[in-house]
Amino acid sequence: MLCLVCVLLAALGLGAVWGNRSLQVQEVAVDCPGLPAAFQGFRLAQVSDLHNAAFGRDNARLLAALAQAKPESILLTGDLADSRRTHLAVALSFARQAAAIAPVYYVPGNHEARLAQYAAFAAALEAAGVQVLANRAVPLVRGGGRITIAGLADPGLAQRAGDLRPAEAILGDALAALRLSSQPFPLLLAHRPEWFPLYAEGGAALVFSGHAHGGQVRLPGIGGLFAPGQGLFPRYDGGLYRRGQARMVVSRGLGNSLFPLRVGNRPEVVVATLHPAPSVEGQ
Template sequence: MQLFRKPKLTKKKIIILTVVIIFLTVFCIFQNKYLTVSEYTFTSPKVPASADGFRIVQVSDLHNAKFGRNNSRLIIKIKDQSPDIIVITGDIADSNHTNIDTAVSFCEEAAKIAPCYYITGNHEMWLDADEQKKLFSGITDAGVTFLKDETVTLDNGISLTGLDDESLYNGTLAKLSADIDHDALHIVLAHEPQYLEEEYTLSSPDLIITGHAHGGQFRLPFIGGIIAPDQGFFPKYTSGEYKSGDTTMYVSRGLGNSVIPLRIFNTPEINLLIIKAKK
């Protein structure tokens, strides 16, 4: 006598399960492959007339992700924004599934669109010496300017500082800022956003462009990001604009994934920053 009858998986249940699996698969692909552009306008009396309307496209945390063959969809999306410069704010490669060729290939194509400036992220620091050498030489050979704790003055008079990921909290920005004219617009590229109040603001740059937080990985309405590197659960800095003193910081949600391989309600993005002169 059979006491327990094994439940039957009816045809209707199979159809429903199949539909659910297909829906979740399409949803996850969309969440991780649909490219978006977030546009911000930064206005300051320090912006010279020659820089009014200056367009900066930010690419952050690519982590060897691919959007189309040879990142063709990403390149087209960047080109469509008509950038004056492109800034690459770290983690272009991933230390867990490293592909130097993908990172360098992207740089080669991006450099054909506009002048490019690159800083390191934590994942570049975690590469072994040979991988670092191949990546950094490939990036510079592609025509990208590698800013390693240094400042360049753009043709329009903007001072652009790039911080190495190992120099975000040791006073390097203060030393570099001391040499910049107080009346000049000072933009800083720094991979990680969590040092805004305890480090960055002390040097009073006008604008900081960062990434690293991956948008909080999973985003919920009224809550925002759920978890971010170095900020833990319910992080403060994950996406968009933040202000501290006279400093404005923009955080990109980035493009790729690393330890957590999935984004939810957090599509990959590039940022378009439009610099405007205050009349």
């Protein structure tokens, strides 16, 4: 009996290790009202919440998965680094190699917002070939069509600099300054998914977020157990969401932070393929 218990415990332990280190590539098709026809089939790979994790030596397995997905752009939606384990060289090495696969766009998450060296980190990312979109937008052209890729800095950056307003007010002002409604098909990178209604009202057509870590523990038929900013049984824990004509893709992320274990929740790279969809009044 003791041997059987030991075997079961060993199996559970190995399963937990496998479930936290085994990469999953999650393909998602996104119907996008207002997407220019030239962007039919546009592929975007999303890496979120890496938290300095390494999948293979120097993230070789993660980079191989990205290369195999053949994205036209790579989106880094925050917490590339971890404020508790500030091995920034790991994050920078990954970013530099990812930029050799496809153009890379990045927004800071709450962990970068806590870094005393964030300004130097952002400058190093730019030097590595990554576009840092902290409250700014850039155009992207494909086959004669044009969209906009915009990024929201995590509100923690402003709060750390002395802005004592709540996150919603900070994000609202940043969104207003971006003037997304006047931009061609605004695709928004924003680390925190719980503010999806605010992003949609601010004019975002398509949002990519992370932060929720898939709810950390995923229960069959229920979903994620807990996410920061959302609490128990979060509404936005991973996958594709719709609000009116806006869409949001939430990555379950790759690494762990304060809670070091995922259960039923493998690390994932999201690969989103965009398709134009008709705009419906009152949708």
